[in-house]
Amino acid sequence: MRKHIGYLGDVKGKKIAVLLGSSGRKAIPLAILGGLVTVVDISPENQRYALEVAREAGVEIxxxxxxxxxxxMDKLKHAYDIVYLEGGILHYFADLAPFARIVHDLLKAACLR
Structure with a gap:
């Protein structure tokens, strides 16, 4: 997170979506720093591991x-201050436009100005 926190600024109290967040490698440090973190990932095994590590770290995600x-999207549209992408995920997408639309739609309207 050291490399990225300079770009993110103070995350305390900010709602953060971590897309393709895997086992929480970035989500848990963001929660430790005070972020209100939601991970979206397709793997139930990653969920179990991430929630266990978060619990041991004394944070909730x-x-x-x-x-x-x-x-x-009815529940999550315009709900987040920050959308964070795990490193190396963009190669999963043949067409980035639909993925970029999701990132855009997750961000609060005030973040888009």
Missing amino acids: EYIVSDVFEIN
Whole structure:
């Protein structure tokens, strides 16, 4: 997180979506720093591991097991201050436009100015 926190600034109290967040490697440090973190990842095994590590670290994270293209946008649209992407995930997408739309739609309207 040292490399990234300079770009993110103070995350305390900020709602953060971590897309394709895997086992919480970035989500848990963001929660330790005071972020209100939600991970979206397709793997139930990653969810179990991330929630266990978060519990041991003394923080809570929300974890949504879902394909990123199937998340409930009625509930999550414009809900986040920050959308964080795990490193090395963009190669999973043949067309970035639909993924970019999801990132855009997750961000609070005030963050888009």
